Amino acid sequence: MEFRLSEDQRLLVETARKVGERFGPEYWRDLDARKAYPTEAWAAICDAGLCGITLPEEYGGSGLGMLELALAIEALTAGGAGSTLAQMFMLNPIFGGVSIAKFGSEVQKKALLPGLLRGEITFCMALTEPDAGTNSLEVRSFARVDGNGWRLNGRKVWITAVPQATKMLVVARTRKVEEVQRRTQGISLFMIEPDRAGVGHTPIDKLGTNTLPSSSVFFDEVRVEPDDLVGTLDDGWSALLDVLNTERIVTTAGLVGTVELAIRSAVTYAQGRKVFGGKPIASYQGLQFPLAQAHALGEAARLLNHKAAALCDLGEPYGSAANQAKLLAAQAAAQATERAMQTMGGMGYAKEFDVERLWRDARLFRFAPVSEEMVLNFIAVHDLGMPRGY
Template sequence: MDFTLSEDHKTIDQSIRRICADFSDDYWTECEEKARFPHEYHRAMAEGGWLGITMPVELGGAGLGVTEAAVMMHAASSSGGGYTAASAIHINLFGPHAIVVHGTAEQKARWLTPLIKGEQKACFGVTEPDAGLDTTSISTFARKVDGGYRVTGRKMWTSSGQVADKIVLLARTTLKADSARPTDGMSLFYTDLDRTKIEVRRIHKMGRNGVDSNAVFIDDIFIPDEDLIGEEGKGFSYVLHSLNPERVLVASEAIGLGRDALNRAATYARERVVFGRPIGQNQGIQHPLAECWAFLESAYWMTLRAGSLYDSGEACGAEANAAKFLAGRAAFNACTQAVLTHGGMGYAREYQVERLFRESILMRIAPVTEQLILSFLAEKVLGLPKSY
C-alpha cells in the first residue's frame, strides 16, 4: 500500500504552484473587496491547459482522474487564493462530468472544447430555494414543445452566474406526483445562459466574493432538443454520478485552504516576539497549531483514498463523504486558530487569515451539510435506519 504522491502528482502540484505564484495576496484581496471574478487567473489556468485536466484527450484535455484533479485543486487553494481560486475553476472539473459520460460526440466537441480553452465559463443550476438538498422536490419544469422545451423556474446558490456563458440545468420533465419514483422525471440540460430570459441576481455573502453566488430566475426560456444531455427523465442519476468526485474536490480544496492558513499562522508565531520571545515558543500557541496539522493531514489522505477508489471504479460514497466532512472541519479549525494566533492582527485584512477564515465556513455547509453526511454514513456504513 503506497502512501506517497507519484512523480506525476508532484509535477501537477509544482506546475499549479508556479502559475499561482504570479497572483499575490494583493490580487486576491482586490478580487474579494471589489467582488471581481479573477479572470486573469482563470486565463492563466486555461493557457496552462489545466481547465481540461479531467476532459477527454481528443478534445484537448488531459484525460486524468479525480485523484489528479484533487492534487491540482489542493495546490490551487493552498497557494494564497484560497477557496476563491478553487471555485473559479472548480466547475470545469466536475460540472461537465455528465457531458463526458452521457453526451454525444457532437455535444462533447461543441461544449467541452470552449471550456477547456477557457473561451467560455459555465455555472451549475440544481439547488432551488424551496427544495434545498431535497433535489427530488425541485419545481423548475421543462415542458416539451416542438424542437425542444420551454423552461420556467428558480435556482439558488448558482456560482459564477454573473460571468457564465452556459448553464448546466436540472429540471423536471415529469411532475414528481406523476413519476414512478421521486428520482425519476428529471432531465439535465446544458444550454446558453440567455439573460433576456434568465435573471441572475447576485447574493451578497460573507466570503469568497471574487466568485459570485446567485439566485436565478428562469422565465419561459426555450431550450432546443440538442441541448438535452443523455435521455429525458434520467437527469437525477446523471447528477449523482458527479457527486462523489465533487466531494473529493471540495475536500482537497478545503485542506489546501486550511494548510495555507496554518502556514501563515506558524510563520507569524515564529516571527512575532512578545515578552522577549517568539510567541511560537509557547505551548499554548504550539499545541493548537500542531493539532490542526494532524487533522488536516488525516483528512488529506482520506481524500486521496476516496479519489483513488473512484478512479479505480470502486464504491467510494462513504469515503468521499467522510473526506468532505473531515476536511471541512479541519479547514475551519485551522483557519480559526490562524486568526487567534495572530491576535488582533488576525482581524486585519492585511494578514489575509481573516479572508481565509470567512471562506472556511462554506466548506462545512456546501455542497452538502455535515448533518446529511453523518446521516448518510450512519445508514450506509453502520446499517442504521434512514433518518430523512
C-alpha cells in the first residue's frame, strides 16, 4: 500500500492549491452574501484542466482516476471555498461526466463532454422527491411511452443549480413498480434541458450553500426524445449507483478540505490572541484538544476516502468505503467548524472570519447526499451482516 503521492499527483495538487487560493475566503464570502453563482472560479478550474481529471482523453479529459480528483478537490476547497465548491464537481464531472462518459451514447459523448470540460455546459441532477427522500427506489416521476419517446410528469425537490444548468439528468420510472419483479427494475435516466417546455422550478430559501441555489422542480407532460435516454431503458439503477457512489467521494473530499481550512483558521487566530497573562490562547489545552480531535477524524476520513477512490479506479467494490468516509468526514467537518467558531469566540460568529459560513455550508452534509442514519444502516446490513430493519 503506497501512501506517497507520485510526482504527477503532487503537481496536480499544487495546481489545485494555487487555483483554490486565487479564489480565497473573500471571494466566497462575497458570493455567499450575494447568493451568487461561482462563475469565475469554475471557469478557472476548467481552464486549469481540473474539471476533466477523470474524463476520457479522447474528449479532452486527463483520463486519470477518482483518487486524483479527490486530491484536487481537497486542495481546492481548503483554499477558501470549503465544502460548497465540491458541489460543483458533483454537478459537472459526476452528474454530467460519469453518466455520459460511462453510460452515454457516442453522440451524447461528442455533444456534451468537450463542452463540460471547457465549462460551457453545466449540469444538475433531478433525483430527490418529496415522498421518496433517501429511498430513491420510491421515485414517482414517471415517463410514459408517447410515440417513439416519452412524456414525463412528476416533481423533484432540493435540486441544485437548476437555473444555471444547461442539462439536467432526470431519474424517472418508465415501468410501474407493480409491473416489475424487483424495484430496481423500471428506472431510466434521461438528459434534458431545464428550460424545456413543461419543466418548471421554484427556489428554496435555505441556511447555507448560498452560492448554489436549490429548487423544487416540476415536470408537466415534458416531451422526452429517444436521444435523451442515457444508458439502457428500464435498467438505469446500476448506472445511478455509479453516479451516487462517486458523488460520495467528491463530497468527502470537499469536507476534508473544509476540516483543514477551519482548523487552520482557528489555529492562526488562537496563536495571535493573547489574554490572561499574555499567553496565546493556542496554548490552552481546552482549545487544543477539540481541534486535534477534529483533525484526527478528518485525516481518518481522508485516508478512507482515498481507499474508496483507489478501489473505484481498480474497478473493485468501493461503496462501503465511500459511505464510511463520508460519514466520518461530515462529522469531522461539523466538529472542526464548530470548534473553530468556539476558539474565536465572538469573532467566530462574525462573517468576516468565514468560519460561520464554513459551518453553515458543512451542516448540509450531515444529511446530504445521504444521511448519517442511512450510512449507518448500510454499514450494519452490508458490512456487519445484520438484518435490515427498514
